[in-house]
Amino acid sequence: MADTQYILPNDIGVSSLDCREAFRLLSPTERLYAYHLSRAAWYGGLAVLLQTSPEAPYIYALLSRLFRAQDPDQLRQHALAEGLTEEEYQAFLVYAAGVYSNMGNYKSFGDTKFVPNLPKEKLERVILGSEAAQQHPEEVRGLWQTCGELMFSLEPRLRHLGLGKEGITTYFSGNCTMEDAKLAQDFLDSQNLSAYNTRLFKEVDGEGKPYYEVRLASVLGSEPSLDSEVTSKLKSYEFRGSPFQVTRGDYAPILQKVVEQLEKAKAYAANSHQGQMLAQYIESFTQGSIEAHKRGSRFWIQDKGPIVESYIGFIESYRDPFGSRGEFEGFVAVVNKAMSAKFERLVASAEQLLKELPWPPTFEKDKFLTPDFTSLDVLTFAGSGIPAGINIPNYDDLRQTEGFKNVSLGNVLAVAYATQREKLTFLEEDDKDLYILWKGPSFDVQVGLHELLGHGSGKLFVQDEKGAFNFDQETVINPETGEQIQSWYRSGETWDSKFSTIASSYEECRAESVGLYLCLHPQVLEIFGFEGADAEDVIYVNWLNMVRAGLLALEFYTPEAFNWRQARFVILRVLLEAGEGLVTITPTTGSDGRPDARVRLDRSKIRSVGKPALERFLRRLQVLKSTGDVAGGRALYEGYATVTDAPPECFLTLRDTVLLRKESRKLIVQPNTRLEGSDVQLLEYEASAAGLIRSFSERFPEDGPELEEILTQLATADARFWKGPSEAPSGQA
Secondary structure: OOOHHHOOOOOOOEEEOOOHHHHHOOOHHHHHHHHHHHHHHHHHHOHHHHHHOOOHHHHHHHHHHHHHHOOHHHHHHHHHHOOOOHHHHHHHHHHHHHHHHHOOOEOOOOOEEOOOOOOHHHHHHHHHOOHHHHHOHHHHHHHHHHHHHHHHOOOHHHOEEOOHHHOEOOOEOOOOOHHHHHHHHHHHHHOOOOOOOEEEEEEEOOOOOEEEEEEEEOOOOOOOOOOHHHHOOOOEEEEOOEEEEEEEEEOHHHHHHHHHHHHHHHOOOOOHHHHHHHHHHHHHHHHOOHHHHHHHHHHHHHOOOOOEEEEEEEEEOOOOOOOOOOEEEEEEEEEEHHHHHHHHHHHHOHHHHHOOOOOOHHHOOOOOOOOEEEEEEEEEEEOOOOOOEEEEOOOHHHHHHOOOEEEEEHHHHHHHOOOOHHHOOOEOHHHHHHHHHHHHHHHHHHHHHHHHHHOOOOOOOEEOOOOOEOOOOOOOEOOOOOOEOOOOEOOOOOHHHHHHHHHHHHHHHHHHHHHHHHOOOHHHHHHOOOOHHHHHHHHHHHHHHHHHHHHHHHHHOOOOOOOOOOHHHHHHHHHHHOOOOOEEEEEEEOOOOOEEEEEEEOHHHHHHHHHHHHHHHHHHHHHHHHOOOHHHHHHHHHHHHOOOOOOOOOHHHHHHHHHHHOOOOOEEEOOEEEEEOOEEEEEOOOOOHHHHHHHHHOOOOOOHHHHHHHHHHHHHHOHHHHOOOOOOOOOOO
């Protein structure tokens, strides 16, 4: 059997998203709007398979064929007859549910590969003897032959997503190195092209000279178009001695289906903002234009307080090893009015609370653009995983001048972060009951502060294309050096493009730190209804949860891949470095005789020791971000993110303990919506691996086989770029 780090356990937690009441309250028109947006999101989410690994589209197609021909109960009878045990068949169901839930065979949180926890030859017998194989023998056998080896392979380079020797990625062809990624980013910056909706493919001619294709995601390919915004960029370039070709048409048939559903949704838009937003999204996905997506995002920001909230596109760059390319994501949700009222009060206090942050006013935006902040019950979230909260759009220029929206996903928080006492690891016994009681409320506070005042705070110093600065070079002083500002962002540069591989994690660390820092403010706790002893318990559990999360984050560390979602570990290091017994980690032996550990936070020292340490760290994070000081930012962040076995913590040894005791991230079962005449029905499923599989089997009732054909054709068309995937490219930076 595989190392437990690379399997999903049979007893993995599975929860169903509850949005029945929220859906019931929608009008018929709102339901139709939500239905078509959900269809668009689910179609677009399939692109994530092509953004993850070479084999993911084939695995998805194979699983979908299996479970369309026989549901999990029917396939179980066949599997047991083929000699599988109940445990082995359950392991296969969990694997399949994991592939659907993560939209691929790599965990969305941690980017680690997971493989089926049963013998390969037994799974082969089940697949080749299945009803699907009887109906379509050549297709099923062909899919198995294409992906069977890779499905199980744990060769070192295939264990994690990464670039070059560090892992596998399909954002870049398999022969790309970090140097290629840097060169391509510089090329994109020189042409004022965003990397968000691109992939990079490198080929080498007979003389060993590389040439590059930058491919934009779009419905249109090489055919003529009236749109000069993108078509003028579709040509050959010479950049620093290397040929570049900008093309488009990536994921074209998938995006065609997205566009068709967005067109239908327009008919049910509640106002002109929504209609214009959808028109620009359609333009973006049709033409491959990020500028059109920005225009759509402007209308989205202006659409304040809609009943049905949504966003769709190439959004988060966490899984691009270089940190610039966006994974496709689409969500549809309904406003939870009671919780949203608390967030509205937080927004009303935001300008005052921003003044409490530990950097000078000149490092804050010139004007706080009051955002929407709502609590939503998710109806649909398509992509590789579901977060607890979102602060979007991610475009720096819009965030600085137009604003943003914050959403907290209430029904996700309700199920994804609930913990049973017996599964609660690394805490002292006398902390566990308090932790369980206050984790939910403290997380509401943390998510609110993280999204609104974490991601929503801070200014980037920019020099535009005309040479004008958005700050006063004479009077603005760097509080860390006492000198004038020495560095800034040039025209075309963004936070993601400059800080690249650490950008996402660094920004998450900054937002988490803001949440910890501001939760100490009495006004914040009053907004959420906590005073006196309750308020102190919320603060304690919020800080304790962050300390524990920092330890748990060691699960995602690997010596091969530096970028490992280390934000909370970095905060743990900062608080440990504060000293004076604020945080201690003590190795112990569990009741089962295996290694264990306990974290302890001295609540009497949170304000006297923890707050000043966090204040110093936060100020440095913001100053380095504002000034675009990449060298300083990397030195600070990578210093704290380094994992060694040096005493007293011995983090590498602790990592072994964390892996031994880890609880896998829950799988979330989402409902489907179905159109019956002009009425939209909500279809719900049981909270189990089989229920999650059924939800996907019923997700594309009209065109499931067509979609599987599309995915395998798209994957096959580019398969040459990852031939011999275990062979790392030479010249890795």
